[in-house]
Amino acid sequence: MRRPVVIGSAFVVVALAVSVGAYVYMRTAMHGFSARAEPSSTERMLATYARATAMPSSAKTMKNPVQGSPEVLHESMAHFADHCSVCHANNGTGNTMFGNGLYPKPPDLRLARTQDLTDGEIFYIVENGIRMSGMPAFGGSDSSEDSWKLVYFIRHLPRLTPTEETQMESLNPKTPEEAQEDREEEQFLNGGEPSAKTPTMDHMKGHKQ
Template sequence: MKRSFVIPVSILIFFGLLAAGAWLYMKTAMHGFSARAKPSRTETMLATYARNTAMPSSAKQMKNPVRLSPDVLHEAMAHFADHCAVCHGNNGSGNTMFGNGMYPKPPDLRFSRTQDLTDGEIFYIIENGIRMSGMPAFGGADTADQSWKLVYFIRHLPRLTPAEEAQMESLNPKSPDEFREEQEERNFLNGEAESPQPQTATHHH
């Protein structure tokens, strides 16, 4: 009696997996694996579950050993603007060129999905990254102090002011063209003449 019950259940599971595989194959054949696509609710749920379960219990209990101060927060803000904002944005929204091209997209760090994590969990993610995502591991021999400071700034993101965000824009990495434009603007405001443009030599034949 027991055996006759197990066999049909096994068959149902087999055909269920077969149907799921066929659906995934058809979806991939039609749309491909594009990083532009928005993850489904199921994918998001599974990714969040995987992130949470991959976190060691010891990480959840870790306390921030760095004392919070205005200088610490400012240092972390500058570091975030220079190293993290290219994907996460200055305001933590993740709405950037690189962020929008990732799959899964970077989470909005201002929302509960991140803010509800403990300080130790945020620190662990910064140091160790998240597998199968765009979040690399930044941990090294002497990075712990800076990572703990970043935890404070991530906590501050929901209260980021327009003035702070504008200050961060000046700290973002610049391309050569952007750097040149800013230098020319500073020269103009200071009343300095523009640097002479190199002239192409004229050849007479």
């Protein structure tokens, strides 16, 4: 290549990099780094692309080794209420205090973006999390069965009934104040008799972190 051509192309590359940098700087300077913002469509496209490329192709074809049953569904529902609802909401919409404060925000798990993933891809995400997002990795030495069960629950989310949703509310983690309030309410309903019942920890099984 002739020298003026090389210099010319280098100039174009530098000029392009400077303008992209200036554009990004202007945008962040104008909008700050707030996690309250909604990702732009370009960002959304890049994030979905990054998610797809970061996933090993072997994950796509993995089959759920757990046999589905009403018990499995119930267990995974309790598990989801305990570990996932804080960000994803019991019904999967992501409309929670934590969910709304994250960037990117948790997507509505009932919609095509999630439901079109294969079982193996959903399992992989639950086990490994998503980098540079609020989605934690839940994988550990004895977690894989729990994660496969959660895949069933995520598939069930679009058909979640109002009764199931109410059931989940009682399984959501409680602050000590909420637990105390519940005990007092129960005491009141029992006619003021102090209740011997302590809050149940049954749903704390699996994904023990």
